[in-house]
Amino acid sequence: MRIDIITALPKLLESPFGDSILKRAIQRGLVEVHVHDLKDYGLGKHRQIDDYQFGGGAGMVMMIEPIFNCIENLKKERDYDEIIYMTPDGKRFDQRIANHLSLKGNLMILCGHYKGIDQRIRDQIITMEISIGDYVLSGGELAAAVVSDSIIRLIPGVLNDESSALFDSFQDDLLAPPVYTRPAEFNGWKVPEILTTGNFPKIDDWRHDQAIKRTEERRPDLLED
Numbered sequence: 075m076r077i078d079i080i081t082a083l084p085k086l087l088e089s090p091f092g093d094s095i096l097k098r099a100i101q102r103g104l105v106e107v108h109v110h111d112l113k114d115y116g117l118g119k120h121r122q123i124d125d126y127q128f129g130g131g132a133g134m135v136m137m138i139e140p141i142f143n144c145i146e147n148l149k150k151e152r153d154y155d156e157i158i159y160m161t162p163d164g165k166r167f168d169q170r171i172a173n174h175l176s177l178k179g180n181l182m183i184l185c186g187h188y189k190g191i192d193q194r195i196r197d198q199i200i201t202m203e204i205s206i207g208d209y210v211l212s213g214g215e216l217a218a219a220v221v222s223d224s225i226i227r228l229i230p231g232v233l234n235d236e237s238s239a240l241f242d243s244f245q246d247d248l249l250a251p252p253v254y255t256r257p258a259e260f261n262g263w264k265v266p267e268i269l270t271t272g273n274f275p276k277i278d279d280w281r282h283d284q285a286i287k288r289t290e291e292r293r294p295d296l297l298e299d
């Protein structure tokens with residue numbers, strides 16, 4: 075898989091891809107992540123990328139030409155399965171969308187800023203608009219990192235224990251059960267005894283029961299359909 079991210083703030087994306095699981099996935103060649111600085115496509119000597127909005131009103135709007143030129147430049151090299159715009163008024167991201175996108179070959183992600191981008195880019199070029207929840211971020215970069223992380227960790231070989239992504243919260247519409255490690259007792263607080271018995275069928279049953287209990291308590295909406 076290859077992910078191209080277009081942003082006016084490329085530095086914001088350095089650390090999410092420069093550490094831990096995502097870094098290793100990139101080093102192993104399981105995914106390529108390319109961050110493109112929109113300023114490189116800015117207009118004139120000041121490399122302008124935003125301007126006042128038609129009709130008046132506070133806040134700058136990201137201009138059509140730098141974005142168009144950047145996207146066209148990338149499209150010359152390869153076809154993209156989706157050209158995604160990160161925006162709080164997009165479709166709410168969830169595990170189903172992550173699973174769907176993890177099967178794609180080439181994704182492009184455009185991060186917005188300020189008041190957003192010229193609507194003509196959204197109408198003519200963007201194929202998918204994603205929000206990561208009902209709150210407003212200063213820009214799309216952190217959201218793009220969230221979406222990329224959730225997609226990349228689903229690529230086979232990215233997680234060491236390949237099966238572990240399957241047991242994540244949400245993967246079967248259940249929250250994950252509680253987990254424990256040594257010591258078996260600390261401060262008088264004990265690990266549930268079943269987990270120390272070595273009776274694995276029973277342990278699986280216990281975990282499933284715990285997952286259902288936790289989901290009923292915390293996210294009954296997940297059990298509705």
Ligand code: 6GU
Binds near residue numbers: 161206207209211213
């Ligand atoms: Cl994708 N962008 C911004 N700016 N804010 C958000 C968001 C995206 N998702 C939730 N809030």
